[in-house]
Amino acid sequence: MTGLRVTPTAHRGEGLDEALRRGADVLRRAGIEQYRADAELLAAYLLGTGSQGIQHGSYGESSVTRADVQRFALMGRRITPQDSVRYTELLERRAQRVPLQHITGVAPFYHLEIKVGPGVFIPRPETELLVEEALRVLASYESNARPRVVDLCTGSGAIAAAIKEENPQAEVFAVELSEQALLWARKNLDPQNVHLIPGDIRTSFEDLPGYFDLVLSNPPYIPPHRKPQAPEVAEYDPQMALYGGGEEGMEIPREVIARAHYLLRPGGFFMMEHDDSQETRVAETLAAQGYVSIYSIRDLNGKPRHTAGYKPW
Numbered sequence: 001m002t003g004l005r006v007t008p009t010a011h012r013g014e015g016l017d018e019a020l021r022r023g024a025d026v027l028r029r030a031g032i033e034q035y036r037a038d039a040e041l042l043a044a045y046l047l048g049t050g051s052q053g054i055q056h057g058s059y060g061e062s063s064v065t066r067a068d069v070q071r072f073a074l075m076g077r078r079i080t081p082q083d084s085v086r087y088t089e090l091l092e093r094r095a096q097r098v099p100l101q102h103i104t105g106v107a108p109f110y111h112l113e114i115k116v117g118p119g120v121f122i123p124r125p126e127t128e129l130l131v132e133e134a135l136r137v138l139a140s141y142e143s144n145a146r147p148r149v150v151d152l153c154t155g156s157g158a159i160a161a162a163i164k165e166e167n168p169q170a171e172v173f174a175v176e177l178s179e180q181a182l183l184w185a186r187k188n189l190d191p192q193n194v195h196l197i198p199g200d201i202r203t204s205f206e207d208l209p210g211y212f213d214l215v216l217s218n219p220p221y222i223p224p225h226r227k228p229q230a231p232e233v234a235e236y237d238p239q240m241a242l243y244g245g246g247e248e249g250m251e252i253p254r255e256v257i258a259r260a261h262y263l264l265r266p267g268g269f270f271m272m273e274h275d276d277s278q279e280t281r282v283a284e285t286l287a288a289q290g291y292v293s294i295y296s297i298r299d300l301n302g303k304p305r306h307t308a309g310y311k312p313w
Contacts, residue, residue, distance in 0.1 A: 013081045017073040019043065023091050030095035038100055042090045043069045045104045046083055097231035110162040115187045119180030121241035123158035126299040127218050130273055130306050131162045133297060134216055137269050138167050141213075146171050150263060152201040152217040152256055153177075155241060157185035159216055160194050173197060173212075175204045178240055201259050208263065215260035218273040223249030226275065249275060254285055261289050264311040276303035283307055 014022075023039030032038055048064035079087065093103055101122045106113040109123045110131050116122050134149070141147050147170050151160040154174035164172045173195045176182050182198055189196050197204060201219075205211060221244040228234045228242070245251030253274055260270045270291065274282050279296055286294050291309030299305035 013078050014084050015073075016043065016069070016077045016079055019079055019084065019087055020069070020073055023087065026091045026095055030097070032094065032097075037066070038094055039091070040066045040069045041100060042094060042103065043087065046087050046090060047072075047079075097235070099232040099236050102236060107156075107158075109158045110166075112158070112161055112165060114156050114158045114161065115184060116156055117184065118236070119178070119238055120184040121155045121181070121237050123156055126305050127159065127273055128162075129297055129299060130216060130218065130271055131159060131166070133271055133306065133308060134163060134214060134269075135166050137214060138163075138170060145169070147213040148211060149173070149214040149216065150175065150205075150212050152204070152215065152259065153219040153241075153252075154185055154196070155181050155218070157188040157194070157196065159218060160196075161188050163216075164193050168193075171195075173205075175199060175201050177201070178238065180238065181241070202255050204259070205263055210263070210265045210268075212263045213265060213268050215263055215268065215270045216272070217256045217260070219252045219256045220244050221249050221253050221274045221278065223247070223275060223277065226277070244275075248278065248281060250278060250281055250285070253278070253282060257282075257285050257289055257291075261291070261311060266311055266313045268311045269308065270311065271306055271308035273306050276305060279304035279307065 020039050020043060023042065024036045027035035027038050044064045044066050047069065090103060094100060099122060101107040101116050102118065105115060105117060107116045107122050110128045114123055138147055149163055149170050150173040152175050154160055154176045157174055160172050160174035163170060172193070174185065174189060175197045176185055177200050185196055220241055222228070222242045224243065224247065243249060244253055253272065256272060264270060272282065283294050283296065286307065286309045290312065292312045294307065294309040296304045297306040297308065
């Protein structure tokens with residue numbers, strides 16, 4: 001995006017409400033769908049990271065939320081000239097379709113802030129449903145149990161981090177092949193809590209068949225005919241993390257399903273995210289592999305996004 005610039009009131013600062021209207025207009029004209037939300041989130045990031053403070057009263061917090069920004073705007077607070085300039089710079093980056101999460105350096109995921117940036121897939125809200133279902137299954141274990149969980153194709157480590165945060169007694173592993181993604185996973189996963197394994201999921205844990213109680217995965221799965229159109233995805237998410245291979249995008253998902261069957265103990269649980277067009281093929285692959293009690297879970301838009309099943313006893 002070029003030619004879309006806004007001149008801040010650099011000499012006197014500006015009202016926060018004025019800045020937010022300005023920001024929302026910039027992002028709306030740049031084609032950002034959630035332009036008001038992003039304008040507020042960028043302001044929250046600004047005020048929570050090295051801001052000069054709000055004029056006529058400090059916000060008094062080390063981190064600032066979107067709700068704080070809305071409250072400050074209603075109170076008529078002003079931002080300093082320096083922050084007005086910096087806010088303009090942040091808006092210009094977002095108007096160029098740099099992902100919001102790359103600008104702020106974090107992506108919210110299941111009560112956590114996951115560190116992200118170039119080279120790693122940004123975790124999505126729909127993947128939180130996979131975590132919720134996994135936690136429901138883990139809740140059926142006895143309170144003193146230490147279930148073994150592995151996240152295949154972990155990327156940023158978001159799934160593994162959320163599982164460990166919500167179920168501390170679980171022994172959690174995560175596997176990732178991409179060197180760039182591993183850099184981010186190491187920032188998000190405490191080695192004292194999660195075992196991060198660099199390598200190919202097709203050969204991981206070769207000496208541990210039947211070791212795990214629960215296998216999860218959000219693998220690359222996009223079919224080639226459904227290439228993302230949003231620049232934030234097409235230009236910034238790594239291609240390696242997007243496309244599943246083959247005409248249907250099912251090559252990597254099939255490998256994940258097969259490996260999960262090898263790694264699961266009898267009675268173990270498997271769940272995987274996939275494209276909404278792949279529901280039937282994923283279920284058929286699970287059945288052919290020997291999984292039972294197969295079921296699908298729909299995402300926030302009502303589309304089939306996850307399929308789960310058990311390895312029989």
